[in-house]
Amino acid sequence: LKNIKSRQLKLAVVATAKYIMPHILQAFCQQYPKVNVSLTVAPQHQLLERLHDKKDDLYIVGYPLEKVNTPLYPFVDNPLVVIARFDHPWVKRTEPIALQELSQSSLILHEPNSSTREAVERLFQKFKIPLQVQLELGSNEAIKEAVLLGLGVSIVSLNTISLNELQHSFAVLKVEQFPLIQKWAIAYSETISLSMISQTFFKFLQKEGKKVIQTANQAKLSVF
Amino acid sequence: LKNIKSRQLKLAVVATAKYIMPHILQAFCQQYPKVNVSLTVAPQHQLLERLHDKKDDLYIVGYPLEKVNTPLYPFVDNPLVVIARFDHPWVKRTEPIALQELSQSSLILHEPNSSTREAVERLFQKFKIPLQVQLELGSNEAIKEAVLLGLGVSIVSLNTISLNELQHSFAVLKVEQFPLIQKWAIAYSETISLSMISQTFFKFLQKEGKKVIQTANQAKLSVF
Incomplete structure (x- = not known):
């Protein structure tokens, strides 16, 4: 050196x-x-x-x-997880949420072409479940703000959420097929x-x- | 509609x-x-x-x-501010920090071509002060993590820092010419x-x- x-x-x-x-x-x-x-x-x-x-x-x-x-x-590994605001009704669910149910909720997703979005699309295609998107955000920070504002749940890399955020703001939901590795x-x-x-x-x-x-x-x- | x-x-x-x-x-x-x-x-x-x-x-x-x-x-307005970790010695300073002094500290900066970096470069050029960069990070999140890890102080848009972060993690330093509007x-x-x-x-x-x-x-x- x-x-x-x-x-x-x-x-x-x-x-x-x-x-x-x-x-x-x-x-x-x-x-x-x-x-x-x-x-x-x-x-x-x-x-x-x-x-x-x-x-x-x-x-x-x-x-x-x-x-x-x-x-x-x-x-x-880069695990993808489904997150919701800590007071979302799904946080208390003990039975895993079905993919079908997730697809019918207000799902906030990354833009097409992002690696995370593509992984999510591959998963939904595999189970032949259509993806509905009302809000599409091109940044993890915008997605986290939107989830905190109660606009919906989202699928993000666990690496984008801090331990502190998981203790105070977000919960990782139990969803079938997740964490998606x-x-x-x-x-x-x-x-x-x-x-x-x-x-x-x-x-x-x-x-x-x-x-x-x-x-x-x-x-x-x-x-x- | x-x-x-x-x-x-x-x-x-x-x-x-x-x-x-x-x-x-x-x-x-x-x-x-x-x-x-x-x-x-x-x-x-x-x-x-x-x-x-x-x-x-x-x-x-x-x-x-x-x-x-x-x-x-x-x-x-999109105000740029100088941030440090809450326990940085400069946080207690009552007299404003001179630009010259800032330039000699461990300054974590955005990449060239970012709007924030260009505004900082224009400011330092105006006062003919050279910019030294040891760590150059292409994202506000990486910069915030680096400041939290004690790697140095940084110049960021106030819009990238939350109220919660300002109450618990970061301080806005009193520096000459800042906030830079x-x-x-x-x-x-x-x-x-x-x-x-x-x-x-x-x-x-x-x-x-x-x-x-x-x-x-x-x-x-x-x-x-």
Whole structure:
């Protein structure tokens, strides 16, 4: 890490990973101080364009992923859950809610083309249940605000909800087929050679990063 | 509003506006139920591409804005503030912090090309103070997590921080030249005619929307 160039680490990740990245970067920078980190957050299809244009050193993308020539390294679960405001009548239900019933409720969904929306669409298609959408929001923050305002229930990555939010604002509902387990994968352009710092971070993500993510999600699921 | 087509409202807004939009949409949908709303969140340069491609009915963009042929309708302030974790030593300072001092601290900044970063760069250039960046994060959520982890102080839109966060997690620091007042503007493609529902929402934003935003920001600033 003596080379000045190797001190730059350019990362790009899907939106669901943006909350956990500072925790991982904090742990990494404690071991490797003086690294300059830049983190871009973008939707899956833009990450693939950036990967193609070799804009960043490493990527965290949703997995599986079609139409990509680069090898993907799946490394950790990204569970999707159904959330409601803590005072929603469904929070007290002891029997799991059927997918059919969920589809007939006021469902707030991500935009088409988001990884989360696509996973939800695949699930509903599998069970041949139509999806009705009255409110379609292109950000996890807008979705959380809308759920807090009582506009409906939503399906989000557990990684986008903090432990504090699960203790005070939201509840994870018992719904058939949920948590719906998706995965994150690491990717990089195979046509360039990774810098020493990128190789180090790649290994760090697979071991320490994975641990940070799993520990956070286990703590959240243990609330229920 | 009898026309089925006019029931669709496609909005696209800058990331700083995504938190307040559900509140405005809630108020709007109470007056006009059965409207289907879709909200896209994207960086400024992508909003201009979408505007050019006529992808959405109405846009909320940062203002002023160069290189755009469409008229902009500035409608409300978007104040930028300097935030620190509640236990940061600067929180107790009574004298305002100088810009020079801020530039020498661990400053967590947005990525280049974001409206917030550009406003910060214009300010520092005006006073000929160099900007040092160790951590550059492409999302307000990653920035808030990093500030909470004690990695540094940051400059963000007041609209991205909730009243609850200001009461429990973050403090707005007294810094020279801050709050730095930016503006939001409404835009739409002049080459298409606005639907009745879009015209109604345009007027609603300028009157009720503005009120919702101002009331929220006044409540936040009164904490200090």
